[in-house]
Amino acid sequence: MTGPLLSVRxxxxxxATRKGPxxxxxxxxxDIAPGEVLGVVGESGAGKSLTGLAIIGLLDPPGRIAGGEIxxxxxxxxxxxxxxxxxxxxRRIGIIFQDPMTSLNPLLRIGDQLTETxxxxxxxxxxxxxxxxxxxxxxxxxxxxxxxxxxxxHEFSGGMRQRVVIALALCAEPALVIxxxxxxxxxxxxxAQIISxxxxxxxRHGAAVMLITHDMGVIAETADRVAVMYAGRIAEVxxxxxxxxxxxxxxxxxxxxxxxxxxxxARRLAQIPGAMPRLSAIPPxxxxxxxxxxxxxxxxERPPLMAIGxxxxxxxxxxxxxxxxxxxx
Amino acid sequence: MNAADPxxxxxxxxxxxxxxxxxxxxxxxxxxxxxxxxxxxxxxxxLRGETFxxxxxxxxxxxxxxxxxxxxxxxxQGQVLIxxxxxxxxxxxxxxxxxxxxxxxxxxxxYASLNPRWRVGDIIAEPIRxxxxxxxxxxxxxRATVARVGELLELVGLHPxxxxxxxHEFSGGQRQRIAxxxxxxxxxxxxxxxxxxxxxxxxxxxxxxNLMRDLQDRLGLTYLLITHNLAVVRFMASRVGVMYLGxxxxxxxxxxxxxxxxxxxxRMLLDAVPDLMMSGRPRTPIGGEPPNPIDPPPGCPFxxxxxxxxxxxxxERPAFVDNVACHLAQPTEQAPASA
Numbered sequence: 318m319t320g321p322l323l324s325v326r327x328x329x330x331x332x333a334t335r336k337g338p339x340x341x342x343x344x345x346x347x348d349i350a351p352g353e354v355l356g357v358v359g360e361s362g363a364g365k366s367l368t369g370l371a372i373i374g375l376l377d378p379p380g381r382i383a384g385g386e387i388x389x390x391x392x393x394x395x396x397x398x399x400x401x402x403x404x405x406x407x408r409r410i411g412i413i414f415q416d417p418m419t420s421l422n423p424l425l426r427i428g429d430q431l432t433e434t435x436x437x438x439x440x441x442x443x444x445x446x447x448x449x450x451x452x453x454x455x456x457x458x459x460x461x462x463x464x465x466x467x468x469x470x471h472e473f474s475g476g477m478r479q480r481v482v483i484a485l486a487l488c489a490e491p492a493l494v495i496x497x498x499x500x501x502x503x504x505x506x507x508x509a510q511i512i513s514x515x516x517x518x519x520x521r522h523g524a525a526v527m528l529i530t531h532d533m534g535v536i537a538e539t540a541d542r543v544a545v546m547y548a549g550r551i552a553e554v555x556x557x558x559x560x561x562x563x564x565x566x567x568x569x570x571x572x573x574x575x576x577x578x579x580x581x582x583a584r585r586l587a588q589i590p591g592a593m594p595r596l597s598a599i600p601p602x603x604x605x606x607x608x609x610x611x612x613x614x615x616x617x618e619r620p621p622l623m624a625i626g627x628x629x630x631x632x633x634x635x636x637x638x639x640x641x642x643x644x645x646x
Numbered sequence: 647m648n649a650a651d652p653x654x655x656x657x658x659x660x661x662x663x664x665x666x667x668x669x670x671x672x673x674x675x676x677x678x679x680x681x682x683x684x685x686x687x688x689x690x691x692x693l694r695g696e697t698f699x700x701x702x703x704x705x706x707x708x709x710x711x712x713x714x715x716x717x718x719x720x721x722x723q724g725q726v727l728i729x730x731x732x733x734x735x736x737x738x739x740x741x742x743x744x745x746x747x748x749x750x751x752x753x754x755x756x757y758a759s760l761n762p763r764w765r766v767g768d769i770i771a772e773p774i775r776x777x778x779x780x781x782x783x784x785x786x787x788x789r790a791t792v793a794r795v796g797e798l799l800e801l802v803g804l805h806p807x808x809x810x811x812x813x814h815e816f817s818g819g820q821r822q823r824i825a826x827x828x829x830x831x832x833x834x835x836x837x838x839x840x841x842x843x844x845x846x847x848x849x850x851x852x853x854x855x856n857l858m859r860d861l862q863d864r865l866g867l868t869y870l871l872i873t874h875n876l877a878v879v880r881f882m883a884s885r886v887g888v889m890y891l892g893x894x895x896x897x898x899x900x901x902x903x904x905x906x907x908x909x910x911x912x913r914m915l916l917d918a919v920p921d922l923m924m925s926g927r928p929r930t931p932i933g934g935e936p937p938n939p940i941d942p943p944p945g946c947p948f949x950x951x952x953x954x955x956x957x958x959x960x961x962e963r964p965a966f967v968d969n970v971a972c973h974l975a976q977p978t979e980q981a982p983a984s985a
Contacts, residue, residue, distance in 0.1 A: 360847035476935050504703035505874060507935050509918040531847065534920030561922065575852035577881040578922050579904060585859070586852040586881065592817050593847075 320391055321348035322492055322525050323372070329384035330364075330371050330549075332596075339596045341367055341380065342549045346622065351492065354519070354526040356540030356557060358533055360593055364549040365529045369495045371395075372527070373410055374402040390492065408438040411486030411524070413515075415498035417478035420485060421470040427454075427481050428466035431488055438489035453484040457514055476507035483515055487522060494519055497529045512539055533576055537561050545569050548593055548604035555628030565630040568605045603633070615639040653836055653868050654692040654715060658724035661685045661710050665940060682940045684710040686892040687724070689966065694835070697862065697869040699883030699900070701876060701915070703936050706889040708872045712838050715870060716751050728836070747777040750829040754841035756821030760813040766824050767809030770795045773832040798827040802857060819850035823857065830861060838870045843878065855882060876919050880904055888912045891939055891947040897969045908970045911948045946973065 330342035342364045349355045357365045370376050372387055374397070387395040394405060406412065414420050422430060431450035435441065441449065447466075454462030457480040470478055479499065486494055499515060500508040516539050519526050528540055536543050537557060544554040545566065553566040564570045574587030591608045594600060600607055606616040615633040622629045623636060633639040666672055666679040685707040692698040702708045713719035715726050717733050725732050728745050736742055750773070753759040760769055771791050796806030802823040813821055822842065829837050842858070843851040855878065861867060871882055879886055879900070886903050888896045888911065896909040907913040934951035937943055943950050949959040954974055964971045 360849060474935050504936065505876070505918045506703060506914060509920070510933065512920075532920070533848070534922045537922050538920045572849055575849045576922060577852075577855070577875075577877040579877055579880055579916065579919055580923050582880060582901070585856055588852040588856055589849045590853075592819055592850060 322351045322353075322390055323349040323527070324388045325368070325372065325385070326387075327385035328368065328371060328382070328387065330367055330376065330380055331383040333379040333381070336597075338383070340383075340549060340599070341596055342371065343599075345385070345546075345549070345551055347544050347551065347554060349493065349525050349527060352520075352523050352525050353542065354516070354528060354540045356536035356543040357527060357529045357546060358531065358536050358543055359546035360531060362548075362593060362596070363546040365531075365546050366497050367549075368546070369497050369527060369529050373406050373412060373495060374399070375406075407434065407491070408489050409491050409493065411489065411491040411494040413479075413482050413486045413494065413496040413499045415501050417475065417482045417502075418470065420482045421478060423470050426467050426469055427473070431466075431481075431485060434485055435488050449488065450484075453488050454481070456518060457481070457484045458510070459484075475503055476511060479503060479507075479511050480514060483511070483518065487518060487524065490522060491524060493525045493527065495527045495529070498531070499528070500535060501530070501532070508535075515539070533561070533573070545572070548599050549596065550604060551622060551629075551631060552605065553628070553630045553632075554622070555630075559628060565625060565628065565635065566605075566632050567609045567611050567634070571608075571610075603631070613639075613643045615643060651694045652691045653694045653729060654870070655727040655730075656688055656690050656711075656715065656724070657727070659685055659688040659711065659714055659721050659726065660723040661707075661714060661719065662722045680940060683892050683942075684939065685714065687966075688889075688894045690887055690894065690897055692836075692868060692870060693885075694868055695862075695866055696884040697871055697882050699879035699886040700870065700872045700889060701874060701879050701886060702889035703874060703915075705891070705936055705939050707892040707939075708889050709840055711889070712751075712840050712870060712872050716749050716838050717746075718751075743777075747773075747832050748835045750832070750834040750837045752822070752825050752829050752837060752839045752842045754844050756818055756825055756845065757813075759825055760821055760828075762813055764812075765809065766799075766811055766813060766816075767792070767795050769813070769824065770798055770809065770828045770831050773828060777832040794831070795827075798831055801830070801861070802827045803853075817850075818846055819853060822846065822850075822854050826854075826857065826861070830865060830867075833865075834867070836868045836870070838872070840872045841874070842871070844873065844875065851878070858882070876904075876915060888915070891936060891942055893947060893971060894966065895948070895971045908975045909948075909972045910952045910954055910974075914951070946971075 326346050328342055328345040331338040331340055345368055357368060359365045371382055382395055386393055389409060428450055431453060432446045435446040435449050451462045451466055454466060459465050459477060459480055473481060496515065500511050503511060512535060530536060540557045542555060543557045543560050545552045547568050553560060553564065553569045560569060564573050571587065571589035575589060577586055589608050594604065602617040603620050606612045611634060620631045620633045622631045625635050661684045663682045663684055664679065665682045667677060688711055700708045700711065710719065714721045720734065728749065731741055731745055733742055733745060774791050774794055795809050799806050799808055804820065804823055816824065843854050846854060862869065873879055883900050886898060886900050887894050888909065890911050896912050907916055945961045946959045946964050949955040952959065958973050964973045
């Protein structure tokens with residue numbers, strides 16, 4: 318039996334402020350199996366991007382990991398010195414950001430950027446590296462890659478640039494790819510193409526993916542499992558079809574009902590009252606309680622992520638003792 | 647309210663931008679002037695009380711079209727009639743002013759569209775002071791304005807005391823509510839909404855879309871809704887226009903257009919939307935990206951990406967006939983919708 322590729326346990330990220338630390342991530346735990354696609358979904362400020370940054374050691378100060386453990390293939394990586402972490406990024410964890418121009422150097426030909434990355438992480442010669450770079454461009458669907466390899470990023474369209482970024486993230490054959498909103502900046506017709514490139518290539522090369530997005534549709538298309546985040550915590554985690562069709566946590570239920578779809582024409586959309594609390598004002602107990610239609614006495618205490626079959630939900634509704642006690646009172 | 651009464655008529659609307667390099671650079675590089683046709687001959691009608699959705703990808707010209715409809719941008723050609731009056735040409739100042747009051751706009755970014763130095767109450771009161779609170783014409787007294795602002799804040803789900811705060815004290819969704827309160831302050835009939843929920847999270851988007859529908863029912867508003875999100879259009883609009891590279895390529899009743907898209911591009915857009923409910927909706931992936939609008943392909947602008955393109959598509963631009971601009975479109979069996 319093999320263990321998880323990535324294991325995050327009780328991750329806590331704080332931002333030091335003059336008024337004391339702000340807790341941005343609180344007790345975040347999840348695993349990603351080798352080759353698995355885990356979707357991380359949540360609204361802005363829920364902490365999904367921060368989770369990704371914490372894993373790759375790129376939290377900007379004053380943000381810092383204040384507790385918990387992050388392990389890659391059984392080895393802790395949350396307290397490595399910067400030089401070792403740099404080596405892990407790229408070689409073992411590939412990264413794709415929302416805006417392709419943040420990952421591409423506008424002054425370098427894309428071929429040079431790819432070749433440098435391959436040379437840095439693989440023991441191959443320059444000619445071999447260039448050949449691999451051309452092969453990668455072909456794999457991500459760039460037409461006539463042997464010509465395009467000498468182009469500069471500005472000569473590529475948005476969708477083509479994101480393909481180059483995918484090639485860059487995968488060319489060192491990492492075991493894990495962290496993709497943070499990889500399709501958000503793209504038009505719908507291009508978005509579908511990029512999703513399928515990402516999905517097919519990671520599957521072909523056996524890489525696991527942590528796919529961070531606010532778009533439940535993208536998750537439903539791509540992920541095997543999904544973790545739903547709310548106010549710096551994981552509200553629910555489970556197999557993606559089950560979570561989409563039968564969400565357990567009242568927040569996920571509200572979120573799914575609020576999304577307009579092409580399939581259902583409704584007179585009104587279901588809505589969750591209020592908005593997600595700011596980091597400085599996360600209520601004690603369950604963070605969703607003030608907006609929750611099913612709130613009860615037990616919610617004054619913070620719910621742990623409870624196992625329900627092979628799924629998990631941080632909600633007291635799934636604690637028999639809590640519900641029974643509530644019925645009695 | 648007459649159901650078939652047009653409030654906005656757009657005829658042959660066209661907008662060309664000059665995107666040439668500065669004169670001297672052009673002279674040195676011996677380059678000709680370059681132009682970009684952002685909107686190329688749009689014709690449509692918006693009926694009173696309906697929501698007309700305009701969808702398209704970035705660069706399709708939908709925002710340019712919206713800006714011409716409200717009069718923020720001058721048309722290069724064609725005309726926009728609002729209740730039969732051409733705002734750009736009419737010499738009658740009073741008529742122009744009366745119509746101006748009845749058109750408002752809601753923008754995408756609620757962080758950029760509210761003056762950060764003004765209190766929310768003043769932001770909402772501005773159109774009341776400018777146009778008067780109703781058809782009476784003259785500006786109302788101070789007390790009446792304050793009362794009206796409080797009423798508007800409640801109407802959009804905020805509290806009257808929120809009027810004393812500044813925009814930065816509100817979240818994105820609340821700011822969009824403030825923008826909506828400002829838009830409805832002077833009793834408009836017609837509101838142009840340019841991507842009103844694109845900057846918002848889905849749970850907040852649901853609140854804003856529901857609010858827009860409620861206000862439409864209560865105040866009898868007509869919306870022109872611009873968005874790239876097809877699911878939002880499906881939820882909000884009664885009729886939809888699809889734009890591609892500056893051209894309106896299909897107009898239809900929402901239900902019919904989503905069930906039986908007639909233009910291959912519309913079909914492609916629908917197929918590109920992720921299947922959230924995993925209903926197994928059959929989908930054909932389509933390659934390519936929208937071409938550069940400075941240098942559009944000859945013939946039908948969609949032909950390089952179109953799976954059904956035939957010889958004529960490469961050379962001849964399809965006319966917009968029977969609500970669709972495609973050489974291969976089948977005529978509809980029922981009478982064409984009024985547009």
